[in-house]
Amino acid sequence: MAMYSRLPGSVALITLQNPPVNALSAAVRQGIVDTVQRALKDPKVTSVVICGQNGKFCGGADIREFAGPMLGPPLVPMIHAIEAVDKPVAAAIEGVALGGGLELALGCHYRIAHSKALLGLPEVTLGLLPGAGGSQRLPRLIGLTAALDLITTGRHISAAEALKLGILDQVTDNNVVDQAVEFVRRVAGQPLDSRRLSTLPCPCPPDVDSLLDKAMVKVRQRSRGALAPVACVQALMAAASLPYTQGMEKERDLLTTLFNSGQARALQYAFFSQRVVGKWSLPSGASWDNSAARTISKAAVIGLGTMGRGIVVALALTGISVVAVETQEKQLAEASQAVPAMLQREAGRRSLATPPGVISFSSNLQDVSEVELVIEAVFEDMSLKLQVFRHLTSVCRPGTLLCSNTSGLDIDQLAAVTQSPGLVVGMHFFAPAHVMKLLEVVYGPRSSPEAVATAMQLGKRMGKVSVAVGNCPGFVGNRMLKPYLEQANFLLEEGATPQQVDEALEEFGFPMGVFRMSDLSGLDVGWRIRKEAGLTGPGVESTRTRQGRRYSPLPDQVCEAGRLGQKTGRGWYQYDGPGGRVARSDPWVHIFLEAYRAEHGLVARSIAPEEILERCLYALINEGFNILQDAMAAGPEDIDAIYVFGYGWPRHHGGPMFHAGQVGLGRILERLQHHHHNHPDVPHLKPSTLLRRLVAVGSPPVQTWREFINKERVHSQL
Numbered sequence: 030m031a032m033y034s035r036l037p038g039s040v041a042l043i044t045l046q047n048p049p050v051n052a053l054s055a056a057v058r059q060g061i062v063d064t065v066q067r068a069l070k071d072p073k074v075t076s077v078v079i080c081g082q083n084g085k086f087c088g089g090a091d092i093r094e095f096a097g098p099m100l101g102p103p104l105v106p107m108i109h110a111i112e113a114v115d116k117p118v119a120a121a122i123e124g125v126a127l128g129g130g131l132e133l134a135l136g137c138h139y140r141i142a143h144s145k146a147l148l149g150l151p152e153v154t155l156g157l158l159p160g161a162g163g164s165q166r167l168p169r170l171i172g173l174t175a176a177l178d179l180i181t182t183g184r185h186i187s188a189a190e191a192l193k194l195g196i197l198d199q200v201t202d203n204n205v206v207d208q209a210v211e212f213v214r215r216v217a218g219q220p221l222d223s224r225r226l227s228t229l230p231c232p233c234p235p236d237v238d239s240l241l242d243k244a245m246v247k248v249r250q251r252s253r254g255a256l257a258p259v260a261c262v263q264a265l266m267a268a269a270s271l272p273y274t275q276g277m278e279k280e281r282d283l284l285t286t287l288f289n290s291g292q293a294r295a296l297q298y299a300f301f302s303q304r305v306v307g308k309w310s311l312p313s314g315a316s317w318d319n320s321a322a323r324t325i326s327k328a329a330v331i332g333l334g335t336m337g338r339g340i341v342v343a344l345a346l347t348g349i350s351v352v353a354v355e356t357q358e359k360q361l362a363e364a365s366q367a368v369p370a371m372l373q374r375e376a377g378r379r380s381l382a383t384p385p386g387v388i389s390f391s392s393n394l395q396d397v398s399e400v401e402l403v404i405e406a407v408f409e410d411m412s413l414k415l416q417v418f419r420h421l422t423s424v425c426r427p428g429t430l431l432c433s434n435t436s437g438l439d440i441d442q443l444a445a446v447t448q449s450p451g452l453v454v455g456m457h458f459f460a461p462a463h464v465m466k467l468l469e470v471v472y473g474p475r476s477s478p479e480a481v482a483t484a485m486q487l488g489k490r491m492g493k494v495s496v497a498v499g500n501c502p503g504f505v506g507n508r509m510l511k512p513y514l515e516q517a518n519f520l521l522e523e524g525a526t527p528q529q530v531d532e533a534l535e536e537f538g539f540p541m542g543v544f545r546m547s548d549l550s551g552l553d554v555g556w557r558i559r560k561e562a563g564l565t566g567p568g569v570e571s572t573r574t575r576q577g578r579r580y581s582p583l584p585d586q587v588c589e590a591g592r593l594g595q596k597t598g599r600g601w602y603q604y605d606g607p608g609g610r611v612a613r614s615d616p617w618v619h620i621f622l623e624a625y626r627a628e629h630g631l632v633a634r635s636i637a638p639e640e641i642l643e644r645c646l647y648a649l650i651n652e653g654f655n656i657l658q659d660a661m662a663a664g665p666e667d668i669d670a671i672y673v674f675g676y677g678w679p680r681h682h683g684g685p686m687f688h689a690g691q692v693g694l695g696r697i698l699e700r701l702q703h704h705h706h707n708h709p710d711v712p713h714l715k716p717s718t719l720l721r722r723l724v725a726v727g728s729p730p731v732q733t734w735r736e737f738i739n740k741e742r743v744h745s746q747l
């Protein structure tokens with residue numbers, strides 16, 4: 030809806046009303062159309078101000094409406110009608126002007142914003158382009174180069190930057206509506222022609238073709254396979270070369286194509302799943318709205334390796350004071366140099382609302398006695414972690430939350446050695462911990478709702494997408510990674526090369542294929558885990574069946590050859606030297622694979638990219654269904670957010686579970702059955718019961734799975 034009021038004097042005020050972000054729903058658009066007409070017809074009104082209720086101008090088109098048929102007045106003619114008004118119209122921008130919200134403001138003749146407002150055209154992040162005239166008006170206002178940047182990245186900019194770019198006419202620290210009213214009173218009667226952006230030419234640099242070509246190359250590299258960034262560049266090409274009306278036709282055609290693409294649906298799903306995971310719930314019934322979180326102001330981190338350092342920085346960036354503990358003197362000395370530098374760099378990169386927290390370094394575990402929360406980030410070794418937890422429970426004051434940054438060990442085992450098992454949770458960060466957006470908050474059977482709520486809220490304060498997950502080996506992300514890695518190794522045994530596997534996955538949209546990624550992370554990480562699991566190491570027979578299932582000793586043998594990935598300059602690829610970044614095919618690997626196949630009597634066959642994708646992705650997806658079935662994730666959105674924010678799953682494919690729905694659950698089931706038939710010794714390929722149940726009831730949409738699973742559980746079908 031939109032409210033109309035006549036302010037003393039001659040200004041009409043139109044207030045958008047659709048909490049929480051005044052999205053442009055059908056009712057709001059109808060309200061705008063009606064109130065603008067009213068202002069136009071009222072001879073006593075000489076100027077108009079448009080603002081939003083509750084300190085937010087407008088968060089853009091109502092994304093929830095995209096799933097249904099278009100109702101109510103369309104945005105484009107509505108904005109044209111505002112631009113055509115012969116009385117000055119100003120947008121009074123507070124909070125946000127995003128997407129259609131900014132496009133509405135661009136249709137106004139003037140834009141006045143509060144200094145804390147954020148502006149942007151983030152449609153590209155939803156698989157769309159600024160299709161309410163934004164792709165044609167913005168470049169006419171700020172020039173092609175700046176518009177390319179804003180529209181293809183979708184980034185939000187501050188009012189100060191918007192003023193500098195020429196998007197805003199005025200920025201104020203005072204009441205923005207009062208300022209806008211004063212502004213329009215001042216300009217009433219002045220000619221409006223030059224204020225109608227659709228009538229202006231688009232300022233372009235002399236090398237416009239080369240600029241557009243470079244922009245196209247850049248967007249294709251940045252998000253391989255994504256349609257929207259490419260369409261954004263195409264729309265801006267039209268703005269640079271065509272009259273406004275034809276540019277708008279191009280904008281409409283491109284938008285229609287994008288709207289009908291699976292990618293837009295996937296990206297909009299990803300937008301909502303990011304928000305769904307914040308509304309967490311546990312099988313016990315504890316949830317975000319019935320569990321109180323503690324606000325942490327003083328924390329400690331134990332262990333200052335790569336992960337520990339990143340966690341210290343992430344905490345300090347939120348204003349939390351941190352005691353950083355490392356018992357090895359050399360590591361402590363290095364960390365006390367490196368961490369402040371990391372903090373300074375990162376604080377400089379973000380404009381921090383609060384000053385960073387103070388960090389103190391210590392080699393003494395006793396120094397954590399006064400903190401409210403401890404995050405243990407020592408080496409991934411259960412006996413070492415147990416030792417640390419026993420020590421912590423004796424030195425920390427009662428009520429201190431004890432968290433472990435384990436990537437897959439049993440949280441309950443750690444809780445068992447403490448005096449308050451309810452105050453123990455996992456906080457699984459991803460490297461580098463101060464940069465990566467994902468945090469898995471792991472609850473054990475005894476973790477209290479308060480401990481989970483506190484860890485979830487702390488994650489949010491650190492700017493993370495925090496997802497509550499159950500306590501099982503590997504939790505959610507790494508548990509699903511296991512069958513994916515396993516399939517990749519089996520494909521090498523059967524005839525593929527690391528490059529072929531990586532190329533298929535990168536073509537799908539992963540920034541890095543599985544072997545390139547393993548080289549980056551270090552091959553010894555998985556090697557150590559397999560040794561601990563008794564799968565490899567001295568005394569273990571070198572067969573291709575271990576613990577009753579197919580096993581590939583290939584990655585162990587690569588490690589045994591001293592090839593641990595980028596850090597040793599050799600792994601699945603070769604690099605310029607230790608620490609090198611550019612992966613090149615290595616003849617050693619090809620000879621090694623041939624010798625391995627010959628030793629085991631394997632005949633290499635040619636494997637199509639489709640099979641590579643099916644084997645790797647469907648095995649991973651199948652494990653996702655097992656996780657949902659075991660109630661280790663509350664819903665498919667949780668799994669998808671984990672994969673998008675922590676594992677490089679291409680956002681335009683929504684996440685593994687969403688992708689399964691897009692491909693068709695029947696098809697996934699059929700292909701898993703096919704591959705399991707061919708590889709009966711691979712349990713990960715055996716279709717999960719949940720997948721079968723979903724197919725049996727007609728493959729309902731992903732948004733309904735959560736409810737379905739809960740019902741099935743009640744009726745003991747799972």
Ligand SMILES: C/C=C(\C)C(=O)SCCNC(=O)CCNC(=O)[C@H](O)C(C)(C)COP(=O)(O)OP(=O)(O)OC[C@H]1O[C@@H](n2cnc3c(N)ncnc32)[C@H](O)[C@@H]1OP(=O)(O)O
Pocket residue numbers: 049050052088089090091092093125127128129130132151152155157158159160161301304305
């Ligand atoms: C063509 C396409 C056109 C013309 C478009 O305009 S597409 C839409 C472009 N706009 C955006 O992409 C903005 C999306 N929203 C955001 O980025 C953020 O929500 C925000 C910056 C506006 C506010 O952030 P924050 O304060 O953190 O709040 P939440 O993100 O949690 O959002 C609160 C609830 O509002 C819902 N929401 C937000 N924006 C929209 C929208 N455009 N349409 C519908 N609903 C929206 C969001 O889902 C939250 O809902 P709940 O989870 O509370 O139910």
